[in-house]
Amino acid sequence: MRDVSEKQAADDKVAVVIVAAGRGARAGQANGPKQYQQIGGGAVIARTLDAFLTHPKIGAVVVAIHAEDDALFRRAAGANADRVVAVTGGTSRQESVRLGLLALRSHAPGRVLIHDAARPFVDAELIDRTIAAIEERQGALPALPVADTLKRETAEGMIGETVSRAGLHAAQTPQGFPFWPILAAHEKAHHLGKADFTDDAAIAEWAHIPVKIVPGSPDNVKLTWARDIAMADQRLSSAPRFPDIRTGNGYDVHAFEPGDHVTLCGVAIPHDRKLSGHSDADVGLHALTDALLATCGAGDIGTHFPPSDPQWKGAASRIFVEHAVKLVRARGGRIANADLTLICEAPRVGPHREAMTETLSAMLRISRDRISIKATTNEKLGFVGREEGIAAIATASVVFPGDVPE
CATH class of the missing domain: 3.30.1330.50 (2-C-methyl-D-erythritol 2,4-cyclodiphosphate synthase)
Incomplete structure (x- = not known):
């Protein structure tokens, strides 16, 4: 692993860790991990990278990739591969984020965004909202209010109860944090062997870092299943360009x-x-x-x-x-x-x-x-x-x- 240079991490810029080390088994392996599959004539991860590299407030970008994916990543990212720092991720999302944060530690900016590579439709306005809500001791989480009626299932596969959706939100990325507190939280969880956090806001909550909810975007979907890849490709291919x-x-x-x-x-x-x-x-x-x-x-x-x-x-x-x-x-x-x-x-x-x-x-x-x-x-x-x-x-x-x- 190599650290980001001082030139890449200017103090007035926001750093980004993009998590791209997963295998994406649910999306099907026939065409490789989902972050490298094609949508609209380009790789999913290429579109994700472009959203951050073209944003004026973004400085250093670190991408956590699988140990076997270096050539795959460079081919998918094209010219942008030389504009980011690629580090080898871990066996879990949580570990990949920690390793990505460590790559920023020598010359870290005050704030960092953590984003899933499989969310290629993140837009500049959402990035702006998230950055604006990050404070010295406060993180930011883009989220959408849950719209569907929620049911709790019994062990027998029957409806046990209807769960109130009041105050419930579906979390998105990028999630933003003050850099040192979120790095410390990840390091503490690692040393204690706590590896069951599903996102970084959960780690922040565990570490008593307040996290403010900001409006997410319905377009900022995470590509999980093969049909998600197909729908994203259709969406981009049919759009006038x-x-x-x-x-x-x-x-x-x-x-x-x-x-x-x-x-x-x-x-x-x-x-x-x-x-x-x-x-x-x-x-x-x-x-x-x-x-x-x-x-x-x-x-x-x-x-x-x-x-x-x-x-x-x-x-x-x-x-x-x-x-x-x-x-x-x-x-x-x-x-x-x-x-x-x-x-x-x-x-x-x-x-x-x-x-x-x-x-x-x-x-x-x-x-x-x-x-x-x-x-x-x-x-x-x-x-x-x-x-x-x-x-x-x-x-x-x-x-x-x-x-x-x-």
Whole structure:
């Protein structure tokens, strides 16, 4: 088992433990454990992971998997497998949760959510409600009031009595807790040999951690039986969908200073001045880097290459673009096209457009016909018109795996 690094567990984020070590025998083993079965063209666990990894309040995500499922998990999770920490789970759900919590202990956030991998329809609003109810000494449990009339059965299989459903709720996940108290409760139960808790709220109750009920969601069903898998697949397959295509924009500007050439889109162009900047000041590639980072919510160029860092002094800006490309591809993205506009009075861009296109094609690993490089003047207006510097605008489109509901 390995602990989550400090970078993964920022203090202002909420950690998540996803329990995926079960065998799911009730759902049938013909197609493997239920968390890896297909619904709507993807694995159950892939949809569950996506719900948390795309949520802005979520930080580190730990997935407890069966000892034999590493390859199965990585295949099902795709690019998201590298965005989570996978640990080997235990022989029971309770033990898997404990091991998942232990993986967070070195750099734990204040709050943690615990969720079943077989609940792929959890939504952002439910996650928000659960997080909002977690306090320093209080957990949160999403639940739905019991709607059916309840009957208690006798030993002979007859109705013994009708049970009042007043105040009764059906528990869901994610269940949320302050991290250290729920970890301590799990550790105490483990050391005392108490292994009969059916969920984490039950352990919290045993450990005298108050748990607040928040409204659950009727869509947040747990897939238990083979028919549940079939119904989930039908639900997703029949829903109108469109591809997950994202567009990012970038803008940059650099002033002139004394020199003998400018670097634009990776091409050195003779000129009576150069652009001022900590790196090679390639305004086109800087704008393109920001556009690519925007498609996967990865911040901006300054986040990854701060100008205060001396190692980037004079650096070739292709390093920045190639880093952004690596991040996009790590998330499963395919760059569809890149469009750049260079705004300057001089130098002339036209004679160098082919060389720029060829350079960008190599950096982005896409064909030349997917790259557009344009140049325009500012009609002698503003700082560009006064030939004090050059500006650039970039747009990038990236196709990510999976579909987005219409």
